[in-house]
Amino acid sequence: MSTKNSLRNFNIRDKGAAIWSGWNRFQRTSFGIAMILLAGALPFAGNYSFSNFLNTPISNFADVLVYPVGMFVLMSLGLNIVVGKSGMLDLGYVAFFAIGAYTMAICGKWTDLNTWEILPLGIAFAMIAGVLLGIPTLRLRGDYLAIVTMGFGEIVRITALNTQKIGGPNGMANVPNPPSIHTPVGVLDFNIMTPNSFYWFVLILILLTIWMIRRLSVRRPGRAWEAIRQDEDAAELMGVPTLKYKIWSFTLGAGVGGAAGVVYASKTLYVSPDAFTFNISVLILSCVVFGGIGNIWGVVLGGVFLAYLPERIRFISNARQLVFGLTLVIIMNFRPDGILPRKKREKLHAPAAESGAK
Template identity: 40%
Template sequence: MTEALRHFNERRRHVLGGMGDRWRALPRWQRWLTLLAGVAFLYYLPFLGDIPGTNLIIPGLDWFRTDSIDGGANWAGVLFVCALYVLVAIGLNVVIGLAGLLDLGYVGFYAVGAYSVALFGSAESPVVGALQEQFGLSSDWAIAWAICIPIALAFSLVAGVLLGWPTLRLRGDYLAIVTLGFGEIIRIVAKNSGWAGEAQGVPGIPGPEGPPSPDNKVFGLLDIKPWYWLALSVVLLMVLLVRRLEHSRVGRSWLAIREDEDAAAVMGVYPFKFKLWAFAIGAALGGFSGLLFASRSAFIQPETFNVQLSILFVAMVVVGGSGNMAGVAVGAFLLAYLPERFRDFSEYRVLAFGLALVLIMLLRPQGLLPSRRRTRELQDRAKEAPVNVA
């Protein structure tokens, strides 16, 4: 490394490292105020550049919108996907970042959540069809959306436990492959089973206002802003919940297991139990985002839930900085937003994605916005690097 580059690095570390300390040193009310302003800004995002209720625009901000380019995607729609992925990243962060379990089949839980609301909530699904016939109900009867939420959460939670029970005793890298297989199995089962709609998928999935129809006033098909606000609210709620969890006894146990499973076990933390918890909670969060995805799309098909999506999920967590909730949120946002904003290069999207993964992992293995603890862990490991007689 040249002298100038090293100087730049030190300078950057000084400034950025200092920011965290300065933030923590602020009085509590100032931190709250900043956070509130941040949250308000997140809710304002769909209007980015406009001032709602007037014809005024703020110049410059327009550039960030995805519909500012030719053939760009609906801006609120992109924001909705970003919020969805942030929710996924928060859930997966519990599994990967906190408990240190590599789950390559997270898309399976996402699919379970999506299929739960599809199969129980849509009047056109085979499962609801069978129920209608069994109990002689009318042909537009289906389970209400609000009741589908606990159903989806329960199903994905159970899926998490079912997958975790036999596999969590395995070594980390075996777990990765088994979960990868699990994600594929869910997709193949959905594709081949008549009760899951086979390859055609399931249409008519309801939202908060009931089945998709042009008459829906708030959660309609064209205006996606309410969907974004809904997803954002869920994300904020989950951030609060997971944050509490992280600082609880359970969260501390996860960290202990991640850093040294044997030492944790000796100290009386039963690794299997807490790993299973992490798996189940992560699965439930993944299921929730799957549910939101299915409700918004109103139609799902098995090919959506492929391995590539799983890999994207893991990449969001690892690139952002596993273990740090702000980091994984940034990672999720970037990986959802950048490809949409720079669509002109869409041909090279996957290539750029792969290159970015390799480069970030080689140059900054702790992720873009790492947790301090994780960074120190990696530094610690580097000291224990094996000898090598060159």
């Protein structure tokens, strides 16, 4: 029993935070750079004997790193702003991914814009959709919000499915790749042969998102989200404009989803409504909760693990979804706060908010 308990209470996050707080600025910076370089070198891991256990059978490892792994991590981070930071359950996150992807496909095919110019457009459209959906619906709470967002996800998908102008059920093929980038050390090509460049691009987007969340967390919006998550009525009474910050959180999350969609479309060169089903929303939400809701590193870990696992075990192709489901059940039962839970301190202060309306 005692070993079971210690396993249950073992919190890597607190251990990690303890070590981190003991470091000086130089140590922190060098550790950060080392981690980023390590992440950047990940596509080469499959080539060496000491790391080729990571290799995914059947699909190309570097491709898997872009989609699903990189995309899922990016979207989980975006959804984490909504679900983890401000505590709103969003079951239709895939809608913003779809909006980003369709923006890329439509603008890329019908105009002369290239991916780098469409990226801000895609983010903007997703954010506008976020605001338009947010203003009427964010007055709702809890599970009602969940079903409305779920409905929105389905509305976007069904609209794409039934609009013949953007391909209907057949989707849109021949979406252009991003143009090459000329760097001092050489030309970075983006085409089907170079998944590494896409991976690095996604990595940069992920780092930017992490940076944005970390900056916002310690500033006014982050504090407002935290207050809303713990007790919305109390926050409102204390003068936090809750609706405004909820819309902000929703919109930022939507923007990240839109960015992921743009990259996805220009990587796979093909978008169709089948890629934006409710299952994706559920998967992303699983990544967030599985890794450790509200904790950036937990969410990253959850995204990597849940996107990578089904690809890694593809050799049991038929049963891999089954194994995936079992993993969700088992891990949630034994670590309900996720693999890397958020800081214990926050939980001690808010037992009521954590256990919800139970």
